[in-house]
Amino acid sequence: MKVITARKYGTPEVLRLEEWETPSPKKNEIRIKIYNTSVNSADWRLRKPDPKLVRLFFGITKLRQPILGGSISGVVDAVGENVTKFQVGDKIFGSTGLRMGAYAESICLPESSVITILPKEMSFPEGATLPFGSLTALDFIQKCNLQKNQTIIIYGASSSVGTAAIQLTKHFGAIVTAVCSKGNFELVKSLGADFVMDYEGFHSESHNKTYDVVFECVGKSSIPSNLKHLTKGGVLVLVGASFKDMFQAAWISLTKKINIKFGPIAETLENLNFLAELTKNGTFKVVIDKSYPLEEMVEAHLYVEAGHKKGNVVINITV
Template identity: 45%
Template sequence: MKAILCPEYGSPDVLQFKEAEKPALKDNEVRIRVFAAIVTQADCSFRKADPFIIRIVFGLMRPKYPILGVELAGEIEAVGKDIKLFKEGDQVFGMSNANFGAYAEYKCLSESAPLAIKSAAMTYEEAAAICDGATTALTFLRDTANIQRGQKVLINGASGAVGAYAVQLAKYYGAEVTGVCSAVNSEWVKTLGASKAIDYTKEDFTQNGERYDVIFDTVGKRSFSQCKDSLTQKGVYLTTVPSLAVMAQMAWTAKFGSKKAVFVTAGLKQNKENLNFLRELFEAGKIKAVIDRCYPLEHTSEAHRYVEKGHKKGNVVITV
Protein backbone atom coordinates (compact mmCIF):
# COMPACT_ATOMS: atom_id res chain seq x y z
CA MET A 1 0.00 0.00 0.00
CA LYS A 2 1.00 3.65 -0.35
CA ALA A 3 1.74 5.50 2.89
CA ILE A 4 3.57 8.45 4.35
CA LEU A 5 6.46 7.29 6.50
CA CYS A 6 8.20 9.31 9.20
CA PRO A 7 11.45 7.36 9.76
CA GLU A 8 13.04 10.07 11.92
CA TYR A 9 12.11 13.20 13.83
CA GLY A 10 12.51 16.52 12.07
CA SER A 11 11.05 19.01 9.61
CA PRO A 12 8.30 18.14 7.09
CA ASP A 13 11.10 17.02 4.77
CA VAL A 14 11.49 13.78 6.78
CA LEU A 15 8.07 12.59 5.56
CA GLN A 16 8.38 10.05 2.74
CA PHE A 17 5.71 8.86 0.29
CA LYS A 18 6.55 5.16 -0.07
CA GLU A 19 5.27 1.62 -0.29
CA ALA A 20 4.49 0.03 3.06
CA GLU A 21 3.20 -3.34 4.15
CA LYS A 22 -0.59 -3.62 4.21
CA PRO A 23 -1.65 -4.12 7.84
CA ALA A 24 -2.54 -7.68 8.82
CA LEU A 25 -6.08 -8.12 10.12
CA LYS A 26 -6.65 -9.50 13.64
CA ASP A 27 -9.80 -11.31 14.74
CA ASN A 28 -11.12 -8.30 16.68
CA GLU A 29 -10.29 -5.73 14.00
CA VAL A 30 -11.69 -4.19 10.86
CA ARG A 31 -9.44 -3.11 8.00
CA ILE A 32 -10.39 0.27 6.58
CA ARG A 33 -9.63 1.53 3.09
CA VAL A 34 -8.78 5.11 4.04
CA PHE A 35 -10.18 7.88 1.86
CA ALA A 36 -9.46 10.91 4.07
CA ALA A 37 -7.24 11.79 7.03
CA ILE A 38 -6.39 14.97 8.93
CA VAL A 39 -3.17 16.90 9.54
CA THR A 40 -3.20 18.53 12.97
CA GLN A 41 -0.81 20.56 15.08
CA ALA A 42 -0.43 17.43 17.22
CA ASP A 43 0.74 15.48 14.16
CA CYS A 44 3.39 18.15 13.57
CA SER A 45 4.48 17.87 17.20
CA PHE A 46 4.85 14.10 16.93
CA ARG A 47 6.78 14.48 13.67
CA LYS A 48 9.39 16.77 15.24
CA ALA A 49 9.23 15.36 18.81
CA ASP A 50 8.40 18.71 20.35
CA PRO A 51 7.84 18.72 23.30
CA PHE A 52 10.63 16.30 24.24
CA ILE A 53 8.30 14.07 26.28
CA ILE A 54 7.09 12.68 22.94
CA ARG A 55 10.44 10.90 22.62
CA ILE A 56 9.99 9.32 26.06
CA VAL A 57 6.61 7.85 25.12
CA PHE A 58 6.82 7.29 21.36
CA GLY A 59 10.48 6.54 20.68
CA LEU A 60 13.66 8.12 21.99
CA MET A 61 15.74 8.12 18.79
CA ARG A 62 13.08 7.64 16.11
CA PRO A 63 9.27 7.31 15.95
CA LYS A 64 7.92 4.05 17.31
CA TYR A 65 5.01 4.32 14.86
CA PRO A 66 6.41 5.62 11.56
CA ILE A 67 3.02 6.18 9.91
CA LEU A 68 1.44 9.22 11.54
CA GLY A 69 -2.19 10.37 11.50
CA VAL A 70 -5.04 9.78 13.93
CA GLU A 71 -8.34 10.89 12.39
CA LEU A 72 -9.66 9.06 9.35
CA ALA A 73 -12.69 8.17 7.26
CA GLY A 74 -13.09 5.35 4.78
CA GLU A 75 -14.77 2.08 3.90
CA ILE A 76 -14.39 -1.24 5.69
CA GLU A 77 -12.55 -3.62 3.34
CA ALA A 78 -12.39 -6.66 5.64
CA VAL A 79 -13.55 -7.75 9.10
CA GLY A 80 -12.05 -10.15 11.62
CA LYS A 81 -14.02 -13.23 12.66
CA ASP A 82 -14.96 -11.75 16.04
CA ILE A 83 -16.44 -8.52 14.65
CA LYS A 84 -20.13 -7.96 15.41
CA LEU A 85 -20.77 -4.22 14.95
CA PHE A 86 -19.44 -3.70 11.43
CA LYS A 87 -19.46 -5.43 8.06
CA GLU A 88 -17.58 -5.16 4.79
CA GLY A 89 -18.64 -2.11 2.81
CA ASP A 90 -19.61 0.01 5.84
CA GLN A 91 -18.59 3.65 5.45
CA VAL A 92 -16.98 4.72 8.73
CA PHE A 93 -15.11 7.51 10.47
CA GLY A 94 -12.98 7.29 13.56
CA MET A 95 -9.68 7.69 15.36
CA SER A 96 -6.48 5.71 15.85
CA ASN A 97 -5.18 7.26 19.06
CA ALA A 98 -3.05 4.33 20.21
CA ASN A 99 -0.67 3.79 17.31
CA PHE A 100 -1.60 6.35 14.61
CA GLY A 101 -1.43 5.06 11.00
CA ALA A 102 -4.04 7.19 9.19
CA TYR A 103 -1.59 8.52 6.55
CA ALA A 104 -1.95 5.35 4.50
CA GLU A 105 -4.26 3.53 2.12
CA TYR A 106 -5.25 1.00 4.81
CA LYS A 107 -5.58 1.02 8.57
CA CYS A 108 -6.76 -1.67 11.01
CA LEU A 109 -8.76 -0.67 14.07
CA SER A 110 -10.26 -2.77 16.82
CA GLU A 111 -14.03 -2.90 17.11
CA SER A 112 -13.78 -1.13 20.48
CA ALA A 113 -11.90 1.86 19.01
CA PRO A 114 -13.59 5.25 18.52
CA LEU A 115 -15.18 4.18 15.23
CA ALA A 116 -18.69 4.78 13.93
CA ILE A 117 -20.82 4.61 10.79
CA LYS A 118 -20.47 7.73 8.68
CA SER A 119 -23.57 9.73 7.77
CA ALA A 120 -24.58 9.41 4.12
CA ALA A 121 -24.82 13.21 4.17
CA MET A 122 -21.10 13.53 4.98
CA THR A 123 -18.29 13.37 2.49
CA TYR A 124 -15.29 11.37 3.65
CA GLU A 125 -13.40 14.64 4.04
CA GLU A 126 -16.14 16.10 6.24
CA ALA A 127 -16.33 12.93 8.34
CA ALA A 128 -12.59 12.93 9.01
CA ALA A 129 -12.72 16.63 9.86
CA ILE A 130 -15.49 16.09 12.43
CA CYS A 131 -13.23 13.51 14.11
CA ASP A 132 -10.62 16.17 14.80
CA GLY A 133 -11.72 19.47 16.33
CA ALA A 134 -15.30 18.56 17.14
CA THR A 135 -14.42 15.61 19.37
CA THR A 136 -11.90 17.70 21.31
CA ALA A 137 -14.28 20.64 21.71
CA LEU A 138 -17.06 18.33 22.89
CA THR A 139 -14.86 16.74 25.54
CA PHE A 140 -13.71 20.09 26.91
CA LEU A 141 -17.00 21.99 26.82
CA ARG A 142 -19.64 19.37 27.57
CA ASP A 143 -17.77 16.81 29.66
CA THR A 144 -15.20 18.99 31.45
CA ALA A 145 -16.71 22.47 31.76
CA ASN A 146 -20.31 21.19 31.95
CA ILE A 147 -21.40 24.06 29.72
CA GLN A 148 -24.86 25.45 30.50
CA ARG A 149 -27.44 27.50 28.63
CA GLY A 150 -27.01 31.22 29.22
CA GLN A 151 -23.35 31.06 30.21
CA LYS A 152 -20.81 33.42 28.69
CA VAL A 153 -18.11 31.48 26.88
CA LEU A 154 -14.97 32.85 25.24
CA ILE A 155 -13.13 30.78 22.63
CA ASN A 156 -9.53 31.87 22.04
CA GLY A 157 -8.40 30.69 18.61
CA ALA A 158 -11.98 30.57 17.33
CA SER A 159 -11.04 30.04 13.69
CA GLY A 160 -8.79 27.01 14.26
CA ALA A 161 -9.68 23.33 14.05
CA VAL A 162 -10.80 23.04 17.68
CA GLY A 163 -12.01 26.62 17.99
CA ALA A 164 -14.36 26.52 15.00
CA TYR A 165 -16.18 23.50 16.44
CA ALA A 166 -16.07 24.92 19.97
CA VAL A 167 -17.96 27.98 18.75
CA GLN A 168 -20.60 25.79 17.09
CA LEU A 169 -21.01 23.48 20.09
CA ALA A 170 -21.13 26.32 22.63
CA LYS A 171 -23.87 27.90 20.51
CA TYR A 172 -25.71 24.58 20.34
CA TYR A 173 -25.67 24.33 24.14
CA GLY A 174 -27.18 27.80 24.43
CA ALA A 175 -24.14 29.80 25.54
CA GLU A 176 -23.39 33.38 24.60
CA VAL A 177 -20.22 32.94 22.57
CA THR A 178 -17.32 35.34 22.05
CA GLY A 179 -14.68 34.29 19.56
CA VAL A 180 -11.09 35.59 19.54
CA CYS A 181 -9.44 35.47 16.12
CA SER A 182 -7.90 37.70 13.47
CA ALA A 183 -9.92 40.47 11.83
CA VAL A 184 -10.07 38.60 8.54
CA ASN A 185 -11.92 35.70 10.21
CA SER A 186 -14.20 37.73 12.51
CA GLU A 187 -17.34 37.73 10.37
CA TRP A 188 -16.86 34.07 9.47
CA VAL A 189 -16.61 33.12 13.16
CA LYS A 190 -19.91 34.92 13.73
CA THR A 191 -21.54 32.75 11.06
CA LEU A 192 -20.49 29.72 13.13
CA GLY A 193 -22.41 31.01 16.15
CA ALA A 194 -20.35 33.66 17.93
CA SER A 195 -22.36 36.72 18.95
CA LYS A 196 -19.14 38.75 19.19
CA ALA A 197 -15.67 38.45 17.67
CA ILE A 198 -12.55 40.06 19.14
CA ASP A 199 -9.58 40.87 16.90
CA TYR A 200 -6.64 39.76 19.01
CA THR A 201 -4.31 42.16 17.19
CA LYS A 202 -6.32 45.15 18.40
CA GLU A 203 -7.91 44.10 21.68
CA ASP A 204 -6.72 42.04 24.65
CA PHE A 205 -9.73 40.17 25.97
CA THR A 206 -8.09 39.84 29.39
CA GLN A 207 -8.07 43.63 29.73
CA ASN A 208 -11.54 44.62 28.49
CA GLY A 209 -13.36 44.17 31.80
CA GLU A 210 -15.64 41.37 30.57
CA ARG A 211 -16.19 38.24 32.67
CA TYR A 212 -16.77 34.76 31.29
CA ASP A 213 -18.01 31.51 32.81
CA VAL A 214 -15.72 29.54 30.52
CA ILE A 215 -12.53 30.63 28.76
CA PHE A 216 -11.40 27.96 26.32
CA ASP A 217 -7.88 28.62 25.02
CA THR A 218 -7.78 26.25 22.07
CA VAL A 219 -4.35 27.43 20.92
CA GLY A 220 -2.43 27.59 24.20
CA LYS A 221 -1.58 31.27 23.85
CA ARG A 222 -2.97 32.68 27.10
CA SER A 223 -2.21 31.32 30.56
CA PHE A 224 -4.57 30.79 33.47
CA SER A 225 -2.81 33.61 35.33
CA GLN A 226 -3.53 35.98 32.46
CA CYS A 227 -7.16 34.85 32.18
CA LYS A 228 -8.03 34.49 35.87
CA ASP A 229 -9.40 38.00 36.35
CA SER A 230 -11.62 37.56 33.28
CA LEU A 231 -13.39 34.55 34.82
CA THR A 232 -16.56 34.72 36.87
CA GLN A 233 -16.37 33.63 40.49
CA LYS A 234 -16.79 29.95 39.57
CA GLY A 235 -15.37 30.25 36.09
CA VAL A 236 -13.33 27.58 34.31
CA TYR A 237 -10.20 28.05 32.21
CA LEU A 238 -9.61 25.30 29.66
CA THR A 239 -6.51 24.75 27.56
CA THR A 240 -5.58 22.16 24.95
CA VAL A 241 -1.85 22.75 25.46
CA PRO A 242 -0.35 21.25 28.63
CA SER A 243 2.63 22.81 30.36
CA LEU A 244 4.25 22.51 33.76
CA ALA A 245 2.59 25.79 34.74
CA VAL A 246 -0.85 24.51 33.73
CA MET A 247 -0.33 21.25 35.62
CA ALA A 248 0.68 23.16 38.73
CA GLN A 249 -2.31 25.49 38.39
CA MET A 250 -4.64 22.53 37.96
CA ALA A 251 -3.37 20.98 41.17
CA TRP A 252 -3.64 24.28 43.05
CA THR A 253 -7.11 25.29 41.81
CA ALA A 254 -8.46 21.79 42.40
CA LYS A 255 -8.03 22.38 46.14
CA PHE A 256 -8.03 26.14 46.57
CA GLY A 257 -10.24 28.88 45.19
CA SER A 258 -13.39 28.67 43.09
CA LYS A 259 -11.87 29.41 39.68
CA LYS A 260 -10.46 26.32 37.99
CA ALA A 261 -7.70 25.63 35.48
CA VAL A 262 -8.30 22.42 33.52
CA PHE A 263 -6.50 20.37 30.88
CA VAL A 264 -7.70 16.96 29.70
CA THR A 265 -6.24 14.45 27.27
CA ALA A 266 -9.28 14.69 25.00
CA GLY A 267 -7.98 12.16 22.49
CA LEU A 268 -7.91 9.40 25.10
CA LYS A 269 -11.50 10.10 26.11
CA GLN A 270 -13.09 9.53 22.71
CA ASN A 271 -15.61 6.77 22.01
CA LYS A 272 -18.28 5.66 19.57
CA GLU A 273 -20.95 7.56 21.48
CA ASN A 274 -19.23 10.89 20.86
CA LEU A 275 -18.90 10.17 17.15
CA ASN A 276 -22.54 9.09 16.89
CA PHE A 277 -23.65 12.23 18.75
CA LEU A 278 -21.62 14.50 16.45
CA ARG A 279 -22.98 12.68 13.40
CA GLU A 280 -26.51 13.39 14.63
CA LEU A 281 -25.69 17.07 15.12
CA PHE A 282 -24.26 17.20 11.61
CA GLU A 283 -27.35 15.57 10.13
CA ALA A 284 -29.56 18.01 12.04
CA GLY A 285 -27.60 20.99 10.73
CA LYS A 286 -26.39 21.98 14.20
CA ILE A 287 -22.71 21.71 13.29
CA LYS A 288 -20.87 21.69 9.98
CA ALA A 289 -17.43 20.49 8.99
CA VAL A 290 -14.88 23.27 8.57
CA ILE A 291 -12.26 22.45 5.93
CA ASP A 292 -9.53 24.92 5.01
CA ARG A 293 -7.91 22.92 2.21
CA CYS A 294 -7.18 19.41 0.98
CA TYR A 295 -3.90 17.79 -0.11
CA PRO A 296 -3.34 14.44 -1.83
CA LEU A 297 -1.50 11.84 0.24
CA GLU A 298 1.76 12.32 -1.65
CA HIS A 299 1.79 16.02 -0.67
CA THR A 300 1.43 15.44 3.08
CA SER A 301 4.73 17.22 3.77
CA GLU A 302 3.24 20.36 2.17
CA ALA A 303 0.18 19.99 4.39
CA HIS A 304 2.46 19.85 7.45
CA ARG A 305 4.23 23.03 6.36
CA TYR A 306 0.92 24.81 5.95
CA VAL A 307 -0.42 23.67 9.34
CA GLU A 308 2.77 24.78 11.08
CA LYS A 309 2.28 28.33 9.84
CA GLY A 310 -0.53 28.56 12.37
CA HIS A 311 -3.08 30.33 10.16
CA LYS A 312 -5.35 27.52 9.00
CA LYS A 313 -9.10 28.00 9.20
CA GLY A 314 -10.59 24.77 10.48
CA ASN A 315 -9.21 21.46 9.25
CA VAL A 316 -6.54 20.45 6.76
CA VAL A 317 -7.47 17.20 5.03
CA ILE A 318 -5.39 14.53 3.32
CA THR A 319 -7.23 12.73 0.53
CA VAL A 320 -6.04 9.18 -0.03
Protein backbone atom coordinates in the same frame (compact mmCIF):
# COMPACT_ATOMS: atom_id res chain seq x y z
CA MET B 1 0.11 0.28 0.06
CA LYS B 2 1.42 3.83 0.21
CA VAL B 3 2.20 5.29 3.63
CA ILE B 4 3.82 8.44 4.96
CA THR B 5 6.39 7.76 7.67
CA ALA B 6 8.31 9.84 10.19
CA ARG B 7 11.40 7.70 10.80
CA LYS B 8 12.89 10.34 13.09
CA TYR B 9 11.80 13.45 14.96
CA GLY B 10 12.24 16.77 13.22
CA THR B 11 10.93 19.25 10.68
CA PRO B 12 8.19 18.36 8.15
CA GLU B 13 10.93 17.22 5.77
CA VAL B 14 11.41 14.03 7.84
CA LEU B 15 8.11 12.78 6.39
CA ARG B 16 8.67 10.22 3.62
CA LEU B 17 6.48 8.35 1.17
CA GLU B 18 7.02 4.56 1.44
CA GLU B 19 5.49 1.32 0.19
CA TRP B 20 4.34 -1.11 2.88
CA GLU B 21 2.57 -4.43 2.75
CA THR B 22 -1.20 -4.07 3.10
CA PRO B 23 -2.19 -5.44 6.54
CA SER B 24 -4.66 -8.26 7.17
CA PRO B 25 -7.24 -7.94 9.96
CA LYS B 26 -7.06 -10.08 13.09
CA LYS B 27 -10.14 -11.90 14.40
CA ASN B 28 -11.62 -8.82 16.09
CA GLU B 29 -10.44 -6.25 13.53
CA ILE B 30 -11.70 -4.59 10.41
CA ARG B 31 -9.52 -3.34 7.57
CA ILE B 32 -10.37 0.10 6.25
CA LYS B 33 -9.41 1.44 2.86
CA ILE B 34 -8.72 5.03 3.87
CA TYR B 35 -10.20 7.72 1.65
CA ASN B 36 -9.21 10.74 3.74
CA THR B 37 -7.28 11.72 6.83
CA SER B 38 -6.39 15.09 8.32
CA VAL B 39 -3.40 16.99 9.65
CA ASN B 40 -3.84 18.62 13.04
CA SER B 41 -1.76 20.11 15.84
CA ALA B 42 -1.29 16.73 17.54
CA ASP B 43 0.40 15.39 14.40
CA TRP B 44 3.02 18.11 14.04
CA ARG B 45 3.67 18.26 17.78
CA LEU B 46 4.44 14.53 17.79
CA ARG B 47 6.62 14.82 14.71
CA LYS B 48 8.66 17.74 16.09
CA PRO B 49 8.44 16.76 19.08
CA ASP B 50 6.83 19.61 21.02
CA PRO B 51 7.16 19.36 23.98
CA LYS B 52 10.28 17.20 24.14
CA LEU B 53 8.65 15.10 26.87
CA VAL B 54 6.63 13.52 24.03
CA ARG B 55 9.67 11.24 23.61
CA LEU B 56 8.95 9.54 26.97
CA PHE B 57 5.60 8.29 25.70
CA PHE B 58 6.13 7.77 21.96
CA GLY B 59 9.82 6.86 21.64
CA ILE B 60 13.07 8.26 23.04
CA THR B 61 15.15 8.48 19.86
CA LYS B 62 12.43 7.97 17.26
CA LEU B 63 8.69 7.37 17.06
CA ARG B 64 7.75 3.77 17.87
CA GLN B 65 4.84 4.17 15.45
CA PRO B 66 6.32 5.89 12.38
CA ILE B 67 2.94 6.40 10.68
CA LEU B 68 1.21 9.44 12.18
CA GLY B 69 -2.41 10.51 11.80
CA GLY B 70 -5.33 10.01 14.14
CA SER B 71 -8.54 10.49 12.15
CA ILE B 72 -9.90 8.62 9.16
CA SER B 73 -12.77 8.10 6.77
CA GLY B 74 -13.04 5.26 4.31
CA VAL B 75 -14.64 1.93 3.42
CA VAL B 76 -14.38 -1.42 5.18
CA ASP B 77 -12.78 -3.87 2.71
CA ALA B 78 -12.06 -6.85 5.00
CA VAL B 79 -13.27 -8.13 8.38
CA GLY B 80 -11.95 -10.59 10.93
CA GLU B 81 -13.96 -13.74 11.64
CA ASN B 82 -15.28 -12.51 15.01
CA VAL B 83 -16.43 -9.08 13.80
CA THR B 84 -20.15 -8.35 14.18
CA LYS B 85 -20.53 -4.54 14.10
CA PHE B 86 -19.26 -3.89 10.56
CA GLN B 87 -19.29 -5.58 7.18
CA VAL B 88 -17.41 -5.20 3.92
CA GLY B 89 -18.64 -2.12 2.06
CA ASP B 90 -19.55 -0.05 5.14
CA LYS B 91 -18.56 3.60 4.90
CA ILE B 92 -17.02 4.63 8.21
CA PHE B 93 -15.23 7.47 9.98
CA GLY B 94 -13.62 8.03 13.34
CA SER B 95 -10.42 8.13 15.36
CA THR B 96 -7.48 5.74 15.48
CA GLY B 97 -6.51 7.11 18.91
CA LEU B 98 -2.99 6.53 20.18
CA ARG B 99 -2.51 3.80 17.58
CA MET B 100 -2.25 6.56 14.96
CA GLY B 101 -1.49 5.03 11.54
CA ALA B 102 -3.90 7.16 9.48
CA TYR B 103 -1.30 8.41 6.97
CA ALA B 104 -1.76 5.27 4.89
CA GLU B 105 -3.95 3.72 2.22
CA SER B 106 -5.17 1.01 4.62
CA ILE B 107 -5.39 0.37 8.35
CA CYS B 108 -6.63 -2.44 10.59
CA LEU B 109 -8.48 -1.46 13.75
CA PRO B 110 -10.43 -3.35 16.43
CA GLU B 111 -14.16 -3.08 15.77
CA SER B 112 -14.45 -1.60 19.28
CA SER B 113 -12.47 1.50 18.21
CA VAL B 114 -13.97 4.99 18.16
CA ILE B 115 -15.32 4.51 14.63
CA THR B 116 -18.87 4.54 13.33
CA ILE B 117 -20.92 4.54 10.13
CA LEU B 118 -20.47 7.67 7.99
CA PRO B 119 -23.89 9.32 7.59
CA LYS B 120 -24.99 9.80 3.98
CA GLU B 121 -25.23 13.53 4.73
CA MET B 122 -21.46 13.68 5.35
CA SER B 123 -18.64 13.53 2.81
CA PHE B 124 -15.51 11.48 3.33
CA PRO B 125 -13.41 14.66 3.82
CA GLU B 126 -15.85 15.87 6.48
CA GLY B 127 -15.72 12.48 8.19
CA ALA B 128 -11.93 12.54 8.33
CA THR B 129 -11.68 16.07 9.71
CA LEU B 130 -14.49 15.94 12.26
CA PRO B 131 -12.96 13.69 14.96
CA PHE B 132 -9.91 15.61 16.23
CA GLY B 133 -11.18 19.14 16.87
CA SER B 134 -14.78 18.20 17.53
CA LEU B 135 -14.15 15.35 19.99
CA THR B 136 -11.63 17.55 21.80
CA ALA B 137 -14.03 20.49 22.03
CA LEU B 138 -16.95 18.33 23.15
CA ASP B 139 -15.00 16.54 25.87
CA PHE B 140 -13.75 19.81 27.39
CA ILE B 141 -17.23 21.37 27.17
CA GLN B 142 -18.67 18.38 29.02
CA LYS B 143 -16.01 18.77 31.72
CA CYS B 144 -17.11 22.39 32.16
CA ASN B 145 -20.71 21.39 32.82
CA LEU B 146 -21.71 24.36 30.64
CA GLN B 147 -25.21 25.70 31.37
CA LYS B 148 -27.69 27.57 29.18
CA ASN B 149 -27.08 31.36 29.04
CA GLN B 150 -23.62 31.08 30.57
CA THR B 151 -20.96 33.22 28.90
CA ILE B 152 -17.92 31.73 27.20
CA ILE B 153 -14.98 33.33 25.40
CA ILE B 154 -13.14 31.13 22.90
CA TYR B 155 -9.52 32.12 22.22
CA GLY B 156 -8.31 30.79 18.86
CA ALA B 157 -11.88 30.48 17.63
CA SER B 158 -11.02 29.86 13.97
CA SER B 159 -8.93 26.77 14.78
CA SER B 160 -10.10 23.19 14.42
CA VAL B 161 -11.10 23.01 18.09
CA GLY B 162 -12.37 26.60 18.09
CA THR B 163 -14.76 26.24 15.15
CA ALA B 164 -16.19 23.13 16.80
CA ALA B 165 -16.41 24.79 20.22
CA ILE B 166 -18.39 27.75 18.87
CA GLN B 167 -21.05 25.50 17.38
CA LEU B 168 -21.26 23.11 20.31
CA THR B 169 -21.47 25.79 23.00
CA LYS B 170 -24.19 27.56 20.99
CA HIS B 171 -26.03 24.23 20.74
CA PHE B 172 -25.93 24.00 24.54
CA GLY B 173 -27.30 27.53 24.86
CA ALA B 174 -24.21 29.55 25.80
CA ILE B 175 -23.50 33.18 24.88
CA VAL B 176 -20.32 32.98 22.80
CA THR B 177 -17.54 35.51 22.26
CA ALA B 178 -15.00 34.43 19.64
CA VAL B 179 -11.40 35.68 19.63
CA CYS B 180 -9.57 35.38 16.30
CA SER B 181 -7.86 37.48 13.65
CA LYS B 182 -10.04 40.07 11.91
CA GLY B 183 -9.89 38.13 8.65
CA ASN B 184 -11.82 35.29 10.31
CA PHE B 185 -14.60 37.38 11.86
CA GLU B 186 -17.15 36.43 9.19
CA LEU B 187 -16.33 32.74 9.53
CA VAL B 188 -16.83 32.61 13.31
CA LYS B 189 -20.01 34.71 13.09
CA SER B 190 -21.38 32.32 10.47
CA LEU B 191 -20.82 29.47 12.95
CA GLY B 192 -22.88 31.21 15.63
CA ALA B 193 -20.58 33.48 17.62
CA ASP B 194 -22.60 36.24 19.32
CA PHE B 195 -19.62 38.59 19.68
CA VAL B 196 -16.16 38.75 18.07
CA MET B 197 -12.88 40.43 18.93
CA ASP B 198 -9.31 40.19 17.69
CA TYR B 199 -6.32 39.16 19.78
CA GLU B 200 -5.24 42.75 20.36
CA GLY B 201 -8.68 43.52 21.72
CA PHE B 202 -8.58 40.51 24.06
CA HIS B 203 -5.28 41.65 25.58
CA SER B 204 -6.08 45.36 25.68
CA GLU B 205 -6.49 47.17 28.98
CA SER B 206 -10.00 48.23 27.96
CA HIS B 207 -11.13 44.58 27.84
CA ASN B 208 -12.28 44.08 31.42
CA LYS B 209 -15.25 41.78 30.93
CA THR B 210 -15.35 38.39 32.66
CA TYR B 211 -16.83 35.11 31.46
CA ASP B 212 -18.14 31.91 33.03
CA VAL B 213 -15.80 29.88 30.81
CA VAL B 214 -12.53 30.96 29.21
CA PHE B 215 -11.76 28.40 26.51
CA GLU B 216 -8.16 28.68 25.24
CA CYS B 217 -7.77 26.54 22.11
CA VAL B 218 -4.29 27.24 20.78
CA GLY B 219 -1.89 27.63 23.71
CA LYS B 220 -0.86 31.16 22.78
CA SER B 221 -2.16 33.24 25.70
CA SER B 222 -0.78 33.09 29.24
CA ILE B 223 -2.69 31.67 32.17
CA PRO B 224 -2.68 35.05 34.03
CA SER B 225 -4.13 36.81 30.97
CA ASN B 226 -6.90 34.22 30.83
CA LEU B 227 -7.64 34.27 34.56
CA LYS B 228 -8.07 38.04 34.32
CA HIS B 229 -11.26 37.40 32.34
CA LEU B 230 -12.64 34.50 34.38
CA THR B 231 -15.71 35.02 36.53
CA LYS B 232 -15.34 33.90 40.14
CA GLY B 233 -16.32 30.26 40.24
CA GLY B 234 -15.82 29.95 36.47
CA VAL B 235 -13.82 27.40 34.49
CA LEU B 236 -10.61 27.95 32.52
CA VAL B 237 -10.01 25.45 29.72
CA LEU B 238 -6.47 25.02 28.36
CA VAL B 239 -6.77 22.88 25.23
CA GLY B 240 -3.25 23.51 23.92
CA ALA B 241 -1.45 23.65 27.25
CA SER B 242 2.28 22.99 27.35
CA PHE B 243 3.69 20.87 30.18
CA LYS B 244 4.83 24.10 31.83
CA ASP B 245 1.25 25.41 31.60
CA MET B 246 -0.09 22.17 33.05
CA PHE B 247 2.19 22.35 36.10
CA GLN B 248 1.28 26.00 36.60
CA ALA B 249 -2.42 25.24 36.20
CA ALA B 250 -2.25 22.34 38.66
CA TRP B 251 -0.53 24.56 41.24
CA ILE B 252 -3.09 27.36 40.79
CA SER B 253 -5.96 24.87 41.03
CA LEU B 254 -4.55 23.47 44.25
CA THR B 255 -3.59 26.72 45.97
CA LYS B 256 -6.27 29.12 44.72
CA LYS B 257 -9.13 26.65 44.20
CA ILE B 258 -9.66 27.82 40.61
CA ASN B 259 -11.25 25.28 38.28
CA ILE B 260 -8.82 24.70 35.38
CA LYS B 261 -9.30 21.90 32.86
CA PHE B 262 -6.35 20.58 30.84
CA GLY B 263 -4.66 17.38 29.78
CA PRO B 264 -5.67 14.49 27.52
CA ILE B 265 -9.25 14.04 26.42
CA ALA B 266 -11.46 10.98 26.46
CA GLU B 267 -12.48 10.01 22.92
CA THR B 268 -15.73 8.05 23.10
CA LEU B 269 -17.99 6.39 20.57
CA GLU B 270 -20.95 8.05 22.29
CA ASN B 271 -19.52 11.50 21.59
CA LEU B 272 -18.63 10.60 18.00
CA ASN B 273 -22.20 9.45 17.37
CA PHE B 274 -23.54 12.62 19.01
CA LEU B 275 -21.45 14.75 16.64
CA ALA B 276 -22.58 12.66 13.67
CA GLU B 277 -26.23 13.32 14.60
CA LEU B 278 -25.63 17.07 14.88
CA THR B 279 -23.95 17.04 11.47
CA LYS B 280 -26.75 14.98 9.91
CA ASN B 281 -29.43 17.44 11.02
CA GLY B 282 -27.45 20.49 9.96
CA THR B 283 -26.70 21.76 13.47
CA PHE B 284 -22.97 21.21 13.11
CA LYS B 285 -20.66 22.04 10.20
CA VAL B 286 -17.13 20.76 9.69
CA VAL B 287 -14.92 23.65 8.54
CA ILE B 288 -12.32 22.60 5.95
CA ASP B 289 -9.62 25.06 4.97
CA LYS B 290 -7.36 23.22 2.51
CA SER B 291 -6.80 19.77 1.06
CA TYR B 292 -3.61 18.06 -0.08
CA PRO B 293 -2.83 14.73 -1.73
CA LEU B 294 -0.99 12.18 0.42
CA GLU B 295 2.19 12.85 -1.55
CA GLU B 296 2.19 16.49 -0.38
CA MET B 297 2.16 15.70 3.34
CA VAL B 298 5.27 17.84 3.92
CA GLU B 299 3.48 20.91 2.54
CA ALA B 300 0.40 20.11 4.63
CA HIS B 301 2.49 19.93 7.82
CA LEU B 302 4.26 23.18 6.98
CA TYR B 303 0.90 24.91 6.55
CA VAL B 304 -0.68 23.53 9.72
CA GLU B 305 2.38 24.16 11.89
CA ALA B 306 2.46 27.81 10.73
CA GLY B 307 -0.72 28.26 12.78
CA HIS B 308 -2.91 30.17 10.34
CA LYS B 309 -5.37 27.52 9.18
CA LYS B 310 -9.12 28.02 9.40
CA GLY B 311 -10.70 24.90 10.81
CA ASN B 312 -9.24 21.72 9.36
CA VAL B 313 -6.79 20.48 6.73
CA VAL B 314 -7.75 17.30 4.88
CA ILE B 315 -5.52 14.78 3.11
CA ASN B 316 -6.87 12.98 0.02
CA ILE B 317 -5.62 9.40 -0.05
CA THR B 318 -8.04 7.57 -2.35
CA VAL B 319 -9.19 9.66 -5.30
